[in-house]
Amino acid sequence: MSRTEADRLIADLGAAYDRISAAMYALDTHPDLAVLRGTAHNGDTARVAAGLLARLAVLWSQFTAFSELLHRVREVRARRSRPGDGELRELTALLRGPAVRLGGDGMVLDDSVADPSARSSGLVELARRIETESTGLAGSLSEVAAARTRLAEEFGQLIATVAGLRREVGAPGDDPTIEGDLTRLGRQIEEAYGSALGDPLAATRNGPVAARLRELTVQVTGLADRLAALTDLRDGYSGRVARLGAELDELAAATTETNRTYAAALTKIADPGLPDLPDPNPALRTHLHQLDQLHRERRWPRLGTELVAVEQAVATARCRMAELHEAADGLLRRRAELRGRLDAYRAKAGRLGLIEHVDLSARYRLARDLLYTSPCDLAAATRAVVAYQRQLNDLAERPTPGAKGAVP
Structure with missing residues (x-):
């Protein structure tokens, strides 16, 4: 090697x-x-x-060997400002020749160790190997760290x-079951977390730990809902009772109105078939x-x-009172409807000149007597009105000599 080549490679x-x-x-101080x-x-x-x-361990053995070899190279180069042929041959052997023996696992071997x-x-190759392996090792450590971090986040939440739920429970007498369940659940979460930390890589996969985490989450959510319901009950009791009082006042008024309607129906309708009014x-x-x-x-569960x-x-x-009122009022409305229909049919008969028709008049009187007699037989009155309507329609389509009072 030339001096320039050696200096560049040493640099x-x-x-x-x-x-x-x-x-x-960074590896040696990595927290994980x-x-x-x-x-x-x-x-x-x-x-x-x-x-x-x-x-x-392999990496440290390689780094130690690399450090020692580089130190030797620098010692040789430092002998002269302009190295001679002897120093250049020695530098060439150190920089480009075989520097270390590595076992099958990468561990640096002594010359005395026999390993096929x-x-x-x-x-140079050793330096590249160490750099590559240190980067890969840091990535593997990060994978374990990420698994532990994920567990910490999930269980920590x-x-x-x-x-937080424990702080919201309030007085011990509010609901001792919630407080006991929170203590039990907190202990179960801590135990599950400790078990998961024994194998964080497996725990972060979709396996038993993930299933247990979902189960614990459901339980925590259930307790949170129970506590929220307790808080709503405790804080909203007066408002709910006030609403109930107002609704009972409305129910009382509805009961009075239904009683009045019932009394009218029982008086004006024969055999109305109404159920008892409670x-x-x-x-x-x-x-x-x-x-x-x-x-x-403060017996909150029972109160709730x-x-x-x-x-x-x-x-x-x-709802029941509204149904009963509708039933009684429906009978009265049915009678009023039949009366209205009969009057409408009577007016039609007048327009057709059939007011004095003997049979039609007789049917009219029967229907009117039934509808204006108390109590009214609605079934009979309905049949009478329908019969009057049918005869009127027949006469309207086929006029008969009985019109204007004539005897057919």
């Missing part, structure tokens, strides 16, 4: 040494390397950790949620007043159940 190797030193320092060394892993992570630590799989490596107001108001005792005793029961009962009673 290149010096720059490589600086890069490699920085990379090796300390975790791999100090934590008992299992499964996939244990296998990966063993492989990474073995690769790191050993191969020689030059200084659950842990934080449980902690009065749900007293029982519902009693039930509503009982809620206050549960509220004073009873409050929902009263709300549903009031809603059911209002």
Whole structure:
């Protein structure tokens, strides 16, 4: 080698040494390397950790050999400002000749070690090998770190949620079951997290740990919903009770109106077939007043159940009262409708000159007597009105000598 070639190569190797030193320092101080060394892993992570630590040991042996060889090269070059032939031959041997023996696993071997799989490596090749392997090793460490980070985020979110729910529980007497469930669930999350950290690489795949995480998430969500319902009940009780009181007032007014309509229907309609008219107001108001005792005793789960029961009962009673009012009022409207139809048919008969038709008049009187007699037989009145309508239609299509009072 010429002096210029040797100096250029020594400079290149010096720059490589600086890069490699920085990379090796970064590896050695990598936080996840300390975790791999100090934590008992299992499964996939244990296998990966063993492989990474073995690769790191090989890398350190190569870096040590590279450092020693580069030091020797620099010592030779430093003998003279202008090296002679002897120094140039020595530099050529160090820089371009076989520098180290590497075993099958890449570990640097002493000359005394016999290894059929050993191969020689030059200084330049060794530098490239170390740079490539240090980059790959850092990437593998990052993969393990990413798995641990993902677990920390997923389990950490659950842990934080449980902690937040504990702060929201309030007084111990509010709902002891929620507090107990939160304690139990928090312990289960911590245990699952600790187990997952034993093999983070496997845990972040869609396997048993992922299934357990989903199960715990569902439980935490369920507890959050229960606590939210408790908070809504505790904070919104007065408003819900006030609404119930207003709805009961409306129900009472509806009951009064339905009673009036029932009385009219029972008086004016024969055999109306109406069901008994209940009065749900007293029982519902009693039930509503009982809620206050549960509220004073802070028996939230029971209060929540009873409050929902009263709300549903009031809603059911209002719907039922509306149905009963519709049934009674429908009978009265049916009678009024039949009266209106009969009057309309009578007016049509007048326009056709059939007012005095004997048979038609008789049918009219029968229908009118039925409709204007209390109680009214709606079924008979309906038949009478239909019969009057049919005869009127027949006479309108085929005039008969009975018109104008004539006897047919």
